[in-house]
Amino acid sequence: MTPQKCVLIGASTGGPEFIEKIAMVLPKAYPYPICVVLHFPMHFSASYAKRLDEHSAVHVTEAEDGMKLYPGTMYIAKSGRHMCFGKDGHNIVIQLKNKNREELFTPSVDAMFLSAKDVFDPKHILAVLLTGIGSDGALGMVELKKAGALTIAQDEKSSIVYGMPKEAFARGGVVKILPFHEIVKEILRFGEKR
Numbered sequence: 001m002t003p004q005k006c007v008l009i010g011a012s013t014g015g016p017e018f019i020e021k022i023a024m025v026l027p028k029a030y031p032y033p034i035c036v037v038l039h040f041p042m043h044f045s046a047s048y049a050k051r052l053d054e055h056s057a058v059h060v061t062e063a064e065d066g067m068k069l070y071p072g073t074m075y076i077a078k079s080g081r082h083m084c085f086g087k088d089g090h091n092i093v094i095q096l097k098n099k100n101r102e103e104l105f106t107p108s109v110d111a112m113f114l115s116a117k118d119v120f121d122p123k124h125i126l127a128v129l130l131t132g133i134g135s136d137g138a139l140g141m142v143e144l145k146k147a148g149a150l151t152i153a154q155d156e157k158s159s160i161v162y163g164m165p166k167e168a169f170a171r172g173g174v175v176k177i178l179p180f181h182e183i184v185k186e187i188l189r190f191g192e193k194r
Helices: 015-025 045-055 109-119 138-147 164-170 180-192
Strands: 006-011 034-038 059-062 073-076 082-088 091-097 125-129 150-154 176-178
Touching (some): 006 015, 006 109, 015 045, 034 109, 045 059, 045 073, 082 109, 091 109, 109 125, 125 164, 125 180, 138 150, 138 164, 150 164, 150 180, 176 180
Parallel strands (some): 006 125, 059 073, 150 176
Antiparallel strands (some): 082 091
């Protein structure tokens, strides 16, 4: 059965390095799935996930349609598809969705955040918005915060581009705004709560 808690992370410009740092410090026995959306060019997500998997204790994989979510596994959204969630019996599974014409980013952080809000108990979600240009993730963060999720955005000083976190904060979607090293600690602490 899928763990009922999850960590959601969205990032864009500068994000791959930060995600790599998170993957390196997570213990193999991390009790929840970690789902990541990065704004990657086409076909880059698979090689990125493979490289991370070779160097981290947690299992890292590119998200595929119908995949069950397991603890201690980091799922990297597939380039060109939205990573959403659905239920298959007692399990929560990944549902890959196609881009709508008007969407700027695919995968979209907002698509992941909003889908998770409807499938998980929001009070069991840790949503993190890291460095990146634009506003993707801000709408989803607002909705997750309203529903009771813990929402954290990266601060300006530690961001490469302070766009996405800034927009989420401006819209009132952020519970905590923290430097990157403190965000890593929050993710580890979240894993200690059962």
